[in-house]
Amino acid sequence: MTLNTQSNLARPDDFYEALIDMHRDLDDAQSQSANAQLILLLANHIGDHATLLEAMRHARDGVADVSARNGKARPLAA
Incomplete structure (x- = not known):
């Protein structure tokens, strides 16, 4: 399953x-x-591990992007 990032x-x-x-x-x-x-309810509904990992990467990158725009250091990737 591919993560849909479109509206x-x-x-x-x-x-x-x-x-x-x-x-x-x-x-x-x-x-x-x-x-x-x-989050856990929606993750259970999605069920696909790869899709959930992709969503987590997008979410973390989004936080890092906001931090960078606010002049804060970008966190190191895990």
């Missing part, structure tokens, strides 16, 4: 709003736990 949400604004609502009234630890649970 694929039928209602992206509604999804974003629901994602923000999921975190409403949660403290930082609860918010992190909710994110972790969501």
Whole structure:
């Protein structure tokens, strides 16, 4: 399975709003736990190890790109 990085949400604004609502009234630890649970649920749904590894690489690269744009040092690759 190839990772689809193109826009694929039928209602992206509604999804974003629901994602923000999921975190409403949660403290930082609860918010992190909710994110972790969501990630694991979606990873289980995807199921393909190679696709999940590719997604993790994209996510890490995205964080590094944001850090570089903000003038911070880019983290070393794992």
